[in-house]
Amino acid sequence: MHELSITKSMLDLVLDQAQKNGAEKVQGITLVIGEMSGVVDDCVRFYFDFLSKGTIAEGAHISVKIMPAQARCRECGKQFKLNGLDWLCPSCGTTQINIVEGKELYLESIEVP
Amino acid sequence: MKIKILKDILSANDQRAKENRELLNRNGILAINFTASPGAGKTSLILETINRLKADIKIGVVEGDVSSSLDAEMVVKKGVPVVQINTGGTCHLDATMVASAFNNLPLEEIELLLIENVGNLICPAAFALGEDLNVLISSVPEGDDKPHKYPVMFSKAHLVVLNKIDLLPHVLFDLPAFTEAVKGLNNGVEIFEVSCKTGQGIERWTSWLSNRLNKRPSTS
Numbered sequence: 001m002h003e004l005s006i007t008k009s010m011l012d013l014v015l016d017q018a019q020k021n022g023a024e025k026v027q028g029i030t031l032v033i034g035e036m037s038g039v040v041d042d043c044v045r046f047y048f049d050f051l052s053k054g055t056i057a058e059g060a061h062i063s064v065k066i067m068p069a070q071a072r073c074r075e076c077g078k079q080f081k082l083n084g085l086d087w088l089c090p091s092c093g094t095t096q097i098n099i100v101e102g103k104e105l106y107l108e109s110i111e112v113p
Numbered sequence: 114m115k116i117k118i119l120k121d122i123l124s125a126n127d128q129r130a131k132e133n134r135e136l137l138n139r140n141g142i143l144a145i146n147f148t149a150s151p152g153a154g155k156t157s158l159i160l161e162t163i164n165r166l167k168a169d170i171k172i173g174v175v176e177g178d179v180s181s182s183l184d185a186e187m188v189v190k191k192g193v194p195v196v197q198i199n200t201g202g203t204c205h206l207d208a209t210m211v212a213s214a215f216n217n218l219p220l221e222e223i224e225l226l227l228i229e230n231v232g233n234l235i236c237p238a239a240f241a242l243g244e245d246l247n248v249l250i251s252s253v254p255e256g257d258d259k260p261h262k263y264p265v266m267f268s269k270a271h272l273v274v275l276n277k278i279d280l281l282p283h284v285l286f287d288l289p290a291f292t293e294a295v296k297g298l299n300n301g302v303e304i305f306e307v308s309c310k311t312g313q314g315i316e317r318w319t320s321w322l323s324n325r326l327n328k329r330p331s332t333s
Contacts, residue, residue: 002204002236010122017118028115031122036265038235074300087261087297095297099268105239107118 003043006105010044011051013107018056021112026057028111034104035069036082060111069102126240129208133243136215137226142173143326144226146206146244148266150259151232153252154276156184157309158318159227163191165319166225170326173223175214177206177231184229194218205236208243225326234263246325252276257287260294268298272305274318279308 010031018026033039041064052058069082073089074096080089082102087095121127137144147155156176163172174195176184185197196214198206211228218226228244230237249270251259254277260267267273273295281288288306295304305321307314 002239005203005205005207006122006239009125012125013118013120013122017116017120021116023116038239038265087264087294095293096300097297098300099264099298103265105123106121109115109117109119111115113114 003039004047006039007044007047007051010107011048011055011057014057014060014110015055017107017110018112021110023110023112024056025113026060026110027113028061028063029057030063030065030108030110032065032067032104032106032108034067034102036099036102037105039105041066065108067102067104070100071097072100073097123239123241126208129212130241130243133208133212133215134245136220137243137245140220140223141329142220142223142226143246143329144228144242144244145246145248146228146230146237146242147248147250148230148234148237148270149232149250149252150234150255153232153250153255154309155229155232155250156187158250158274158276158307159229160187160191161309161312161315162227162319162322163188163193165315166323167191167193170323171222171224173218173220173226175206175211175218175226175228177210177229179203179231194223200231204231204233205240206230206242207240211242224329225322234259234266238265238269246271248272248274250274250276251291253278253280253286254284256285257291257294260291260298264298267295270299270302272303273299274305274307276307276309278306278313279311 045062071082072079075094076092078091149155172193174188176197182197185195188195196217198210247270305318
């Protein structure tokens, strides 16, 4: 349920960036959300509809790019996609891994007239 | 027209956390953000830390809970300044809440600030508070599979405390598997095995903390 705070922050950032660019309306928003960020995109959309009412971003279409969770093995250097509870390097079987992708949570772009 | 932004959604919180950190540094305070699932022993570890270090180190506490002031009341009894933050449903503390707690703490009289986050192993990972150290408390009855169920929290921790080790003989908990999973996700992280109930291992934790405090940059 931290999506409420996250959506508020996202809306603030969108409005701030729109203003800096002299936009009078925001038609679209593209977010990048990592699979491991713990953020559910449907919740963000749900809260956004409420929070954006009466702002220049009201009605904006939200596109979400989901970044898959990726890890790199510290032993053999192999980079691989993390699937469910499988936390072993598929190449050498070790648990010595760094999460290298999938924690992202950023505003990629906004679409303005 | 598409405008590239490429900015972290939580950049406003990160900025506020940076300001908190600067304020804490100016006052020579080491701040710890304790995260854990509900019931793992955050308050117990804070109380034990106060018991052992209170005579030598000036401690302050920020208690974060969805509701109630039960934890803060226990800290007050120890004679330590404490602020209770009730998040009113929000599942984590954020940098703004912690900044407002600073207004009610005698910062100039504090050397060690213990911040108890809301019991939750997901949401607090995203919200920096301005802390120096993230300490994750896990406990034996929760099971040894927690590192892989909450990998982001475990990979971010500067230190992991495994509490309730007095229960090891009574529950199914594979300690070597837990240790391997934690160290696999978080290279080189130290694990402190403790029991807040029996006091086992607490000395090692508080000695580590005292040493860490002595390494703070001098503010004078």
